Amino acid sequence: MSVLTRGVPARLARRDPASRRPLLHTSYRSDMALLNSRAKRYAVLAVLAAAAALPFLLADSDLNLLAGGSAYAIGAIGLMLLTGYAGQVSLGHAFFAGVGFYTAAVISGDPDGRSLGFGVTEILIWLPAAGLVAAVVGAVVAPLATRLRGLYLAIVTLGLVFVGEHLFARWESVTGGPSTGKRPPVVELFGYRMDADGTAPLSLGPLSVGPFTRQQQMYWVMLVLLVIFAVAARNVGRSNVGRAFTAIRDRDIAAGVIGVNLTKQKTVAFAISSGYAGCAGALFYTTVLNVNPNQFNLFLSVLFIVMVLIGGVGTISGAIAGAFLIALLPRISSWLADVLPLVTTRPQDVLNDSLMQFVLYGLLIIGFLLFEPRGLVGIWSRVRNWWTTFPFSY
């Protein structure tokens, strides 16, 4: 018995070596698998089960916050594909989110309302449409973006937000204008209203559950959508398209030399990313009553960048973690207001909790870039490495 297997029960030692060495991959297929180790499979399963059970444990207001976090996460995943994988910076995602939102709101809007609406409230119709229209707009903008690199791209996409804000504010027949606003899309799945409190218990044979509140239902809808979008993005990331993206990110000239079609791949990256942003925009505002065109401003774009950045550039799980941290920040800052002296929750005070919230956005950006550029994922991998080699530090 070798040193390595000493102490391991005979039952385990007889198994194939891969089961005890999660990082040993004996085939390309297992290396590229979605969940390429047993620990990851169990962990993802556990997280999903816990997430699905949360509506039974948390208050409705918390669920609302988390549902918003899921919508944010979809947008952050989209920006992650563009910035983290393909290395193209975009400060314009608020504009694409707006395009998606108005597409969805018009399709599901009241046909007799003051602004344009077609009354198709099925989410399976308006959500793909929102993504598609935003993706097309992204692809239209992309030719300009593919000519530019780095900070020039950041500035031109920033300009896009201002042009978009102007457009949304003036196009009153679609957006309702700044004074009226627009009602968000109605969430209806197979004819069942998800964004209204359930009236009767749902029964499936002898089993009967509910009725659920609208916050519980919306949370589950968002969670399922988040999982779908995240898996899709992960699959893009590990396909040939994703490899082309990372090649462009690492060195675009080198990528061009080895045969990556730069214009095409950058356009694809922009289209996918804006499609995600469009879906996020359509979903995020489903929990509010009325949306003003100036919601889609530069700050929303910056928020998306912050989510990607504090999550950890280049990983889908990082985008999700970052999005939830940002979504929970209002809660964190009001908690800080309780804990810290001088900080109050009264809006008339200079040092109040909403100020804290914005200052925290800034501090998070600066802190993570200075001390942990790999973001939350970086912190996690440090913790994991520390335990892997425990009790040795290397």
Place this chain on the structure above:
Amino acid sequence: MTTFLAAIADGLGRGSVYALIALGFVIIYKSSRVISFAQPGFMIAGVVLVTYLVEIPGLGFFGAMALGAGLIALLGLGVERSVIRPMIGRPVFAIAIITIGLDIILRTVAHAYIGPLVRHVEDPWGREMLTVGTLRMEQRHLAAVITATVLVGLLFLFFRYTRMGLAMRAVAEDQEAALAQGVSVGAVFAVSWALAAGLAAVAGSFAAAGVSVDNTFWPIALYALPVIILGGLDSLPGAVLAGVVIGVLRSLADNYPDALSWLGSNPSVIVPWLVMVLVLVVRPYGLFGTPEVERV
């Protein structure tokens, strides 16, 4: 014709404000190849500080502006030393994002000090007009033009004749060569951040002359982005000229809204951005900028 001349005069006033902010962007870009998105934050912080300083008796608008610009320059110095200096050697994009974080903090704190009401810089001009024959120009715009001209002249002398100016030009030319010659690159970065912050504060004070300062004041500073793209990211004369051009274009759009009616009401808000997109398509390095050469 009178409308046209008035629009030009108005544009010159606005343009000199844009030019001053844009100069800050360019000075930072030349020294460290980073576009600092913190300029709007420094500007609004400067303006709010000035609105408080003018309340000191005997200081007056110009005194408050000079003092405010000095204090904001010190703030810029501190920010550079504490947040930007540790980032040297990291990707420029990371530094640009840090400046966005700075901007959020500066703006939030400044807005908190505006309070529930609007504030004023108590400038001596208000909306008074100066009339020469048929030509009418707002006095505040004339003051902005004169101040901007003086400051640009001083900057020129600074870059041309002082040791620090020479060091800054050397760093802009070639950072490593300058370092090898004994130029303190760190000091150059610090001075460029201080200059940029101070210029933003002065520009903000003139932008606030005759109007009130509230939470929607800060986007004025963002018009400096189309300006630096038009003028070229690394060209100081370009920033001045393009600032005036963008200012005049905005005024023309305000005065002739019928010609731009297809852009909806109030087209002057997006004219600079459209100009910027046009420039980027035709000539991405701007009018006077250095074309970017990619070495493999």
